[in-house]
Amino acid sequence: MSKEQHEAIKENSMLIQKEMLAKQFKELSTATELGKKVVYTFVPGNLTELILSFDMLPVYPEINALQSGMRKKSADYIRDAEKIGYSEDVCTYVKCDIGMMLNGNIGPTGEKLPPPDLLLLSYTGCFTFLKWFENLERLYPGVPVAMLHTPYQEDGKISQDQVDYMVKQMNEEVIPKMEMVSGKKFDLERLSKMLVNSAKAEDLLVKVLESAKHVPSPIDAYFAGVYYIGPIFTAFRGTEEAVEYYTELWKEVQERMRLGLGPITPEGELKEEKFRLVVEGPPNWTNFREFWKIFYDMGAVIVASSYTKVGGVYDQGFRHDPNAPLESLAKYCMGVYTNLNLPQRVDLLEKYVEEYKADGFLINSIKSCNSFSAGQLMIMREIEQRSGVPVGFIESDLVDPRYFSYANIKNRLESYFQMLGQRKIIMKQVEAEI
Amino acid sequence: MKVLEEILQECELLAFDLNFSRAKQWKSEDPKRIIVGYLPIYVPREIIHAANGISVGIMGSGDRKQIIKGDAYYQSYICHLPRGIIEMALDNNLDGFDGFLFPAICDCVRNLSGMFKLSKKGKFQRYFDYPQNFDPNIGGTFYKQEIGKVIDDMFAINGIKITSEAINHSIGLYNKNRFLIEKIYEIRQAAPWKLTAVETYYILRAGQVIPVEEHNEILEQVVSHLQNERGEPMDNIRIVVSGSFCEQPPIGLIKSIELAGCYIVEDDFMLGSRWIQGDINATTDNPLEALADAYINQSTFSSAYYDVGNPKGKRLVKLSKERDADGIIFCAASFCDPALLDRPEMQKECDLAGIPHINFQFHENTGQFKVIKEQAGTFSDSIKLWA
Ligand code: SF4
Ligand code: SF4
Numbered sequence: 001m002s003k004e005q006h007e008a009i010k011e012n013s014m015l016i017q018k019e020m021l022a023k024q025f026k027e028l029s030t031a032t033e034l035g036k037k038v039v040y041t042f043v044p045g046n047l048t049e050l051i052l053s054f055d056m057l058p059v060y061p062e063i064n065a066l067q068s069g070m071r072k073k074s075a076d077y078i079r080d081a082e083k084i085g086y087s088e089d090v091c092t093y094v095k096c097d098i099g100m101m102l103n104g105n106i107g108p109t110g111e112k113l114p115p116p117d118l119l120l121l122s123y124t125g126c127f128t129f130l131k132w133f134e135n136l137e138r139l140y141p142g143v144p145v146a147m148l149h150t151p152y153q154e155d156g157k158i159s160q161d162q163v164d165y166m167v168k169q170m171n172e173e174v175i176p177k178m179e180m181v182s183g184k185k186f187d188l189e190r191l192s193k194m195l196v197n198s199a200k201a202e203d204l205l206v207k208v209l210e211s212a213k214h215v216p217s218p219i220d221a222y223f224a225g226v227y228y229i230g231p232i233f234t235a236f237r238g239t240e241e242a243v244e245y246y247t248e249l250w251k252e253v254q255e256r257m258r259l260g261l262g263p264i265t266p267e268g269e270l271k272e273e274k275f276r277l278v279v280e281g282p283p284n285w286t287n288f289r290e291f292w293k294i295f296y297d298m299g300a301v302i303v304a305s306s307y308t309k310v311g312g313v314y315d316q317g318f319r320h321d322p323n324a325p326l327e328s329l330a331k332y333c334m335g336v337y338t339n340l341n342l343p344q345r346v347d348l349l350e351k352y353v354e355e356y357k358a359d360g361f362l363i364n365s366i367k368s369c370n371s372f373s374a375g376q377l378m379i380m381r382e383i384e385q386r387s388g389v390p391v392g393f394i395e396s397d398l399v400d401p402r403y404f405s406y407a408n409i410k411n412r413l414e415s416y417f418q419m420l421g422q423r424k425i426i427m428k429q430v431e432a433e434i
Numbered sequence: 435m436k437v438l439e440e441i442l443q444e445c446e447l448l449a450f451d452l453n454f455s456r457a458k459q460w461k462s463e464d465p466k467r468i469i470v471g472y473l474p475i476y477v478p479r480e481i482i483h484a485a486n487g488i489s490v491g492i493m494g495s496g497d498r499k500q501i502i503k504g505d506a507y508y509q510s511y512i513c514h515l516p517r518g519i520i521e522m523a524l525d526n527n528l529d530g531f532d533g534f535l536f537p538a539i540c541d542c543v544r545n546l547s548g549m550f551k552l553s554k555k556g557k558f559q560r561y562f563d564y565p566q567n568f569d570p571n572i573g574g575t576f577y578k579q580e581i582g583k584v585i586d587d588m589f590a591i592n593g594i595k596i597t598s599e600a601i602n603h604s605i606g607l608y609n610k611n612r613f614l615i616e617k618i619y620e621i622r623q624a625a626p627w628k629l630t631a632v633e634t635y636y637i638l639r640a641g642q643v644i645p646v647e648e649h650n651e652i653l654e655q656v657v658s659h660l661q662n663e664r665g666e667p668m669d670n671i672r673i674v675v676s677g678s679f680c681e682q683p684p685i686g687l688i689k690s691i692e693l694a695g696c697y698i699v700e701d702d703f704m705l706g707s708r709w710i711q712g713d714i715n716a717t718t719d720n721p722l723e724a725l726a727d728a729y730i731n732q733s734t735f736s737s738a739y740y741d742v743g744n745p746k747g748k749r750l751v752k753l754s755k756e757r758d759a760d761g762i763i764f765c766a767a768s769f770c771d772p773a774l775l776d777r778p779e780m781q782k783e784c785d786l787a788g789i790p791h792i793n794f795q796f797h798e799n800t801g802q803f804k805v806i807k808e809q810a811g812t813f814s815d816s817i818k819l820w821a
Contacts, residue, residue, distance in 0.1 A: 085778035086774075087766075087777065089769045089770075091775075094775065123566060123740075127538075127539070127540045127541045127544070130566065130740055131771065134740070134742060134776075138745070138779050145742045147567060149565060154561040161579050165567075169567050172569065173567065173572075341551065341561070365509055373509060373512065374516065374541055374542040374546070375507075377506065377507050
């Protein structure tokens with residue numbers, strides 16, 4: 001098979017995703033005319049299937065913020081939010097979202113996003129979510145807010161009491177508000193059917209992510225991974241389209257594995273996998289391409305990342321369960337990565353380093369995000385002690401370009417890769433001697 | 435009765451004793467006693483007391499400790515409080531503590547609970563989740579379960595089974611504590627010159643680290659002293675300080691605000707001691723329910739508490755009016771998402787109500803107050819000029 005053909009296969013899943021997104025944003029731009037109700041909500045611990053089961057359309061402000069970052073709009077949005085009193089110190093996703101709203105709420109496709117009919121505050125894994133929607137509630141006066149408090153996995157496990165607490169909130173707070181806003185009755189059967197699709201797509205996503213255990217890895221599980229998780233972490237989980245997308249993606253990945261090919265980068269296929277890394281923390285969006293390039297130029301492939309688990313840690317076995325819809329939504333919310341306690345996070349990352357045969361562990365620490373960042377230096381030490389691989393630490397921000405210093409990051413990464421390279425040589429020598 | 439100056443000196447020493455000597459001494463008197471440290475803002479200290487424990491508020495190291503190791507655990511863009519606490523933990527200041535509670539006020543405190551777990555500090559380290567659902571059957575039940583976990587943690591250490599009578603007794607003591615604290619605020623409301631904000635701070639903070647019975651005695655004596663004249667009224671404005679509920683401003687900062695011509699008639703410095711407004715039922719067969727009801731119905735407003743339906747901006751304005759304040763100073767720790775994300779909407783409410791306001795950011799170890807003093811002075815002057 002020729003190189004063009006591999007890229008054409010790859011492109012197919014990308015095209016499918018592109019079409020899905022275009023359709024989604026088109027639908028959103030005509031929502032008001034068509035009388036469709038719109039729900040703003042968050043990615044971690046989202047109740048997408050429930051929203052869709054009421055024929056409402058979900059909007060994810062975090063996704064809008066990251067898209068604004070990628071489209072180089074975030075700097076202005078953040079500045080505008082700061083002008084009306086938001087501190088320079090706080091999460092830039094919030095400021096970017098508020099700035100976008102102040103500037104007409106133009107979405108990633110250039111079309112205006114409809115205002116919310118319901119703010120679904122799925123308060124999962126991040127305290128700032130609470131503050132964010134308290135702010136939005138005041139900026140969209142009169143819009144109802146449904147609060148779903150997700151208990152933290154304090155004890156490193158999910159207890160039945162916690163599940164009951166969440167299900168009660170869904171039954172008595174979330175679902176009645178959705179019924180009120182949508183004018184429809186809750187349809188458990190419909191939800192359940194959607195969860196069948198969710199589980200199918202989740203199976204496929206796990207296969208895709210775990211393909212990176214293969215050497216060489218056929219995927220980059222961070223930079224490309226953020227595209228792979230897109231549909232399932234947002235508006236498409238539970239739909240047929242998502243299943244089709246992941247079926248196609250998995251087909252392409254299998255083909256790449258069969259041919260022993262490396263991941264596709266924006267500049268084509270990676271020819272030689274030199275370093276395999278596990279990365280903790282979200283990426284930077286304002287300079288996403290430049291950031292990625294530093295890695296692929298050095299032959300570094302991210303084989304596993306925590307960021308691709310913020311919308312669900314499916315690779316550890318969780319699946320939405322059509323036989324227990326609300327309970328499984330509750331367990332899903334509690335199981336997302338940022339809702340795990342620190343020891344669980346360390347255990348998971350350590351496992352990744354081992355199972356994915358990583359050469360190194362790297363943290364991209366995000367200035368905005370206390371949920372991820374507070375404690376990362378300790379995580380780094382733990383991983384270093386437990387796994388013995390070299391660890392690296394860089395800092396940037398999600399959508400505030402003022403905190404992305406290309407030269408600084410490049411320097412640090414180059415020294416880090418140099419260290420990894422030397423270690424590899426030494427290890428080879430040791431192996432040869434043995 | 436001790437003279438007030440002596441009490442104040444003792445309180446100052448207690449408040450900033452980062453070795454928590456009084457609590458440790460108290461524990462040493464009985465092998466079944468335990469120390470449970472807790473971070474801001476609030477935990478129901480009654481249950482710790484009922485389990486033969488002392489709850490110790492760990493309010494940070496402030497400007498009283500040089501941070502060396504703690505900085506290696508935190509990036510520069512994370513507030514100062516947790517690094518000071520890590521420094522204390524690594525310097526063995528917290529040795530002798532049996533457990534730690536980390537209330538659900540932000541992700542820094544949340545993740546700090548995990549850091550304590552990883553480093554196995556104390557016999558238990560528990561993130562104490564506040565319900566954000568305020569239906570007694572949903573959030574109330576969850577809250578009782580959270581309390582139940584802490585009770586189990588403590589039982590595993592000292593084997594003391596807590597009874598309803600014991601909790602009721604403890605609730606009674608804390609009711610008294612809250613009542614006396616409010617009494618001091620009322621006295622200061624009428625005559626703020628009688629006790630400065632810094633002195634009030636010492637008294638309240640001392641209460642975080644000593645047995646509640648001893649603190650009640652101190653408070654009673656202070657209240658009694660304040661029946662007499664003390665100090666001279668000055669031409670100061672009356673202000674509310676808001677946003678310092680977790681990382682504490684250094685004393686120098688509070689002093690600077692006062693020296694700039696402001697009476698601080700309300701604040702949220704030691705919010706945990708004042709979180710529950712009014713008495714909790716101390717005569718019920720189900721005291722856990724009473725604690726849960728109090729959390730749901732009698733909590734003050736705070737950045738840690740979901741406020742849709744009862745916005746904190748409006749509550750701040752109401753409080754400011756009740757205190758007859760001339761203005762509000764928003765004074766939050768740098769990088770404190772909860773306080774700083776609340777600020778714009780709270781300021782908007784102040785604008786709507788015509789209440790002047792300014793804002794500062796600080797670190798607990800800030801050493802320079804010149805700018806703050808100037809800003810507060812200008813604020814005070816402008817209010818006096820336009821009032
Ligand atoms: S703090 Fe982190 S998880 Fe929370 S909204 Fe900001 S970026 Fe997202
Ligand atoms: S100062 Fe603010 S951000 Fe820091 S620990 Fe306290 S509440 Fe959290």
